[in-house]
Amino acid sequence: MEELVLEKAIQDIYPDDFAWCYGCGRLNKDGHHLRTGWQGDKTVTIFTPESKHSGGIPGFIYGGLIASLIDCHGSGSAALALHRKNGNEIGDGSIPPRFVTATLNVEFLKPTPQDVPLKAIGTVEEIHPKRWKVHTEMFANDILCARGEVVLVVMPSTFRKKK
């Protein structure tokens, strides 16, 4: 799998008020700063965990961190897809939609090794204009280690008004 650096990520253009997520908010200085962009018609998030992110098995990654990656990759992917459906792209000045997670399902297929970049690749499915599903495969060293399915809903306007 070729190395990929995402030039444009949907999280780069979330409104400031909604850019504080511990997983993917660019303004949360303590967070993971996950970034999700297009690669053809797939969505991609790449993340290299820190050594502290060990799991129950020595030398392998914490499952909760993998779930976190799949969660934020899901909301970023849905935002990318709806943004594009609305006729917009990152960089055209438009504000992207924000999603919240309804359900998060993760299947751990193999222990995920530490000290390598993790790559989540997503396929986005619209199941309703306000309800989207993201199918994710997560690779470490080109090996499929986890699979995820996330259902997300467009963030209600009541949340958007809150600050």
Next chain:
Amino acid sequence: MEELVLEKAIQDIYPDDFAWCYGCGRLNKDGHHLRTGWQGDKTVTIFTPESKHSGGIPGFIYGGLIASLIDCHGSGSAALALHRKNGNEIGDGSIPPRFVTATLNVEFLKPTPQDVPLKAIGTVEEIHPKRWKVHTEMFANDILCARGEVVLVVMPSTFRKKK
């Protein structure tokens, strides 16, 4: 819901080599130190997130952290239950079994407020001697905010030999 301090938690007696999990390892100084114990025939994990653990919605908790809580609560609950099935209890000097997560399903029912303790309450189901399921309800301020279902398998001996 009454305040509860867990005197005995299964994570307190995991073998040192398997006590480094970012979520629940007592030896991981950067981790969450989740602790899971019995409350009657239910299992309980209580955790108060830090202010940095914000989600995409201002004032609410990151879903990936909730997934992490439900994951470690699941493996702790399964370990408690199999330990008891084997005739052992925390404090009798016996070494508890360790589990790894096979699948993690989380349903986010309501946004989870920040700055309050989260309480996960689990019901453990044996579906096979080496495969257990934990049904979890997660409360914040006595309000059910998330529901989880985790399938766990006894950690293979090949992992146990690894160091």
